[in-house]
Amino acid sequence: MKHLPNLICIAFFLLSPSLYAQYTEVINSNRPGVSTGAYAVGKNVLQGEFGLVYEKREHDGLRTESRDFAVDFAIRYGLLLEELEVIWEGTYTFQELTLNGVNPPVVLNNSNFLRHTLGVKYLIFDPYKNPENTKPNLYSWKANNSFKWKDLIPAISLYAGANIIFSGNPFLPEDPSISPRVAIATQSHIAGRWVVIGNIIYDKFTTDDPILSYVLSVTHNLRNPKWSVFLENQGINSDAFADISLRGGAARLINENFQVDASIGTSFKDTPSRLFGTIGVSYRLDNHTDEPKTFDSRPPKRRKKNKRSRKKDNEKNNSDNNPFQQR
Template structure:
């Protein structure tokens, strides 16, 4: 989906044991979450502005919705672990069609924090990450084994700030669990799936899925995605489809645009989102750090031996 700059997904098999990549790994555009973390000591912000037109046939209402969404991600302790916050704050103006009656609602439609941990890395094995030097087809054409995904698990909490008009009656804190998978189908196609159970402990728990297919173009700075989302709850159920593009401006900055719509008329939803992702890259590769420490130690030993030789020479003179 939540998409990433999908170019990163194609580079992931080359990173071995590390989650960190040289190019920003964003979950935008879309809402799906990749299986991989951003890398230790990487601080990443992903934000966007959205507009939605929503018409409800049974209630005879129409709504204009404006809002902003933000995700803050941090690579915590080790490569497989990520701490993240996701929030959406919106203003919804609801009008009764054919009358002057209207209502304005403003609050968080999404406000949660959690931890994601990679429990299985499909490309952890160096042998599995290597290209087949004898077969172009093996490296570039879809094979059934490519469906085997990397898998991460997520646990977190959703917060209601005061009397939230979008979630009337919900407690201040509820809980969320998710499984995220990521498969590299070909060098240009990546499949991501999310299955989540949200608002656990409320009267209206929500089960949802996200399936996202991304494609990198010949120019690797451009990618596109198509995403399907399903939501099942006694409060609200729907099936949504969205698609969009992302463009890499620098190794640390990506911009994106996506459009989407629902499949039913209670309500009918049409929406557009534009956003960007930026990372503060404080990552230090462990292997590189060890090599530098070793080089410093060897350099110190060489310098020390040279001083000893100089002292012996001076003593002889």
């Protein structure tokens, strides 16, 4: 893993710098990129995120090329706590692989899960949890939308899950049926319209070929609040495979529970070179209810005073009643 030191440096960068309260009035989707935000969907919220993917790969060294059509999905549910969500996600791929190194070329068709995981995410730190920190300035638009140093303090969540691979998978023939996956997600909301998300993922670390990767995503909300655009950088490194890719795209909010999106991306290397695009939707069933606030109607307990305290009170009362006492 010769690129491991560089990835570790990036990991520390993402953790050092990074939305709103845990539940939001509009849908909180991880699409259209591959990054994962720090915030959960909210207690009792069921959310589905689905996409259609097309990818073209060419490997000059192996003289192969492939065309992949895939369906990716994520089912997210806010369980028990505002900070906790369960996530089932995966990518089912249909691949047409052409081997140009033989004469005549051979075409192979494969299909199975390229990725399939089940896990939980928990928000361990939220800088916006205190409502005093999120109060808007009623007299200044500029103050609400300008850069503040405290915006660099990220929300942080931890993820733990398992890769589940079914037998006979042609894409992952040597992978065990179950392997671990852990991640750290950070998220910052900067100057009103910018969202910065960073992910560090350590995957399959109990196997002979663990994978360390990062994702850095920047999203900008346009003046029309229904539109947003994003740019994302992803790096992957293992003994068998390494890649750096860049993708960008846009999302359109249809209503508070429904979003559509599209993106396009490419890799920076030719072993293989990659060109890919996605279109997708996100939809939620919002059964969220605010937790009722409880108030103690009992009068506050009176603190018993000792003799010394009573003596001081008497002296104070006497001084207050003395017209010659300076005030």
